[in-house]
Amino acid sequence: MGIFDGATDGIYRDKDVLDEDYQPDQVLEREDEIADYRDALLDVLFGRTPDNIFLYGKAGVGKTAVTNFVLGELRAEVETRDTADPIHISRVNCDSETTYSVIRELANGLLPATHSPYAAKGYSTSDLFDELYEQMERVGGTHLIVLDEVDHLSDPDALLYQLPRARANGYLNDARVGIIGISNNYTFRNTLSSKVKSTLMETEISFSTYDADELVSILEHRADLAFQPGVCEDSAITLCAAYAAKDDGSARQAIDLLRAAADAAWKADDPTITDAHVKDVRDDVDRGQLHDKISDQTTNAQRVLEAAARLQNKHGEPARTREIQESYQQLARSYGDPDPSTSLKFAQRHLDDLEMLGFVIKSEENRGKGGGRSYIWEVDMDLETVIDVREDIEQTNAA
Structure with missing residues (x-):
């Protein structure tokens, strides 16, 4: 008897509709x-x-x-x-x-x-x-x-x-x-x-981010196509939508979470996809999503983000622009860049872009009368995960 004997699609009707490259016949909420x-x-x-x-x-x-x-x-x-x-x-x-x-x-x-x-x-x-x-x-x-x-x-x-x-x-x-x-x-x-x-x-x-209701609509449509009737509990879809809306309003994240929860149910031979499946896979999906979001940025932007994360993780508080610039230079050299930028405007530009994308939060620092304008930058995601993901990316690129 072979190891694949008796394998079935189980809860799935058409799993392909949950793939990243799937193009729906209709685009909802847009x-x-x-x-x-x-x-x-x-x-x-x-x-x-x-x-x-x-x-x-x-x-x-x-x-x-x-x-x-x-x-x-x-x-x-x-x-x-x-x-x-x-x-x-x-x-x-x-x-x-x-x-x-x-x-x-x-x-x-x-x-x-x-x-x-x-x-x-x-x-x-x-x-x-x-x-x-x-x-x-x-x-x-x-x-x-x-x-x-x-x-x-x-x-x-x-x-x-x-x-x-x-x-x-x-x-x-x-x-x-x-x-x-x-x-x-x-x-x-x-x-x-x-x-x-x-x-x-x-x-x-x-294109604004999706809210939870819009994500529910998208997920319900995909679930109807992907699963056998009655397989996916409504509350599991609502939970996937809530998690994604709270994070960055990405339909891709919501769909990935639903697919991971479905895989967990399928492998366990469970008849339905429940809230418990969603909660069990959330951390792994979030890490994968974070990896994708970071790797989508330019190498310099990634290294500026990593520099900010390492400083915040070390000192327990957000860092100033100049501190991040100096940390970036050290990081870039450690990754093999012999001549990283020394310009403060370089760091400011990348940090502004990272703020726009939701990676960091910018606050103006009060330096007193005549002290000029200065900013501090808080990395708005799990610091250890950012650092781990960045190390993975650099190791992959170096291989």
Whole structure:
């Protein structure tokens, strides 16, 4: 008798709907955002250049799901419209990328099968732009370029200035371009040059975190698809939603928690998913979520966060900007960076971004009359877990 004999799906009907890459047929609790997205893309249906669109919001609040849904609907509608040009959707994850590497990836994605890919070296950025424009013109139609994690792009100004102006500058005649930027960083636009901001003229769509009621609605829909009837107790769904809403309002966290609780029930051969299963798996899921959130940040931002966490853990109180900067330098050197930044503004910028993302809390310190302005930073998550996660990430990167 084999070890897998008699194995069944048990409580599951379709476990795939709980996977991170599952794309639902309908996106719940994002009606306003979908309407704004639709309005910004309407010109595509009439052969005109669409608005550039930038989406802002924390991880797990529906930016990618809404993008996939809206672009799928747009593609289907374009096929029914004589006034619409064909659309070509290109997606690039900009994490740790440069304008050069992004343009190369976009150009390679448009090449015919008989053409060799553009090499990683041997071209100037200007040459690669020309190659991209040539391929866009050859293919024609409207090109929608989705730049995920656009705030992680090392030099965004060149890319975000050149592409929207390609027709105006005579590089494109038949083809049209629309940029869709997706960012976790609400302050990203402030980092762009004034000429880029005036060129983009983008539609901004902000995705707020989900509240508990919205998460219940999302989880109930997924549970109906994922489980056999009557398997998941209503209170277990409510508890998953409450935990996620209290943390960071992420649908991904709520769904991960529900899946982990379901796995616990399945492995124990329990007939229903209960509050007890949710409580049992919460710590492990929270740690995994924290690992993902931290690893999504740039290396320097992660190290600044770790520096703040280590200082707070050591002294039992939040740290000042300069203390964090000095601790960051020591950490960076210990991880093999021979020349870490010594600028106080460097630490301030990363700490401001971390505050916006909910990692830290900023308070102004009263230094008395004429003492100037000073800030202290409190890491708003479990310190030991932050430190452990960071050590895991560095060890993985070094392997």
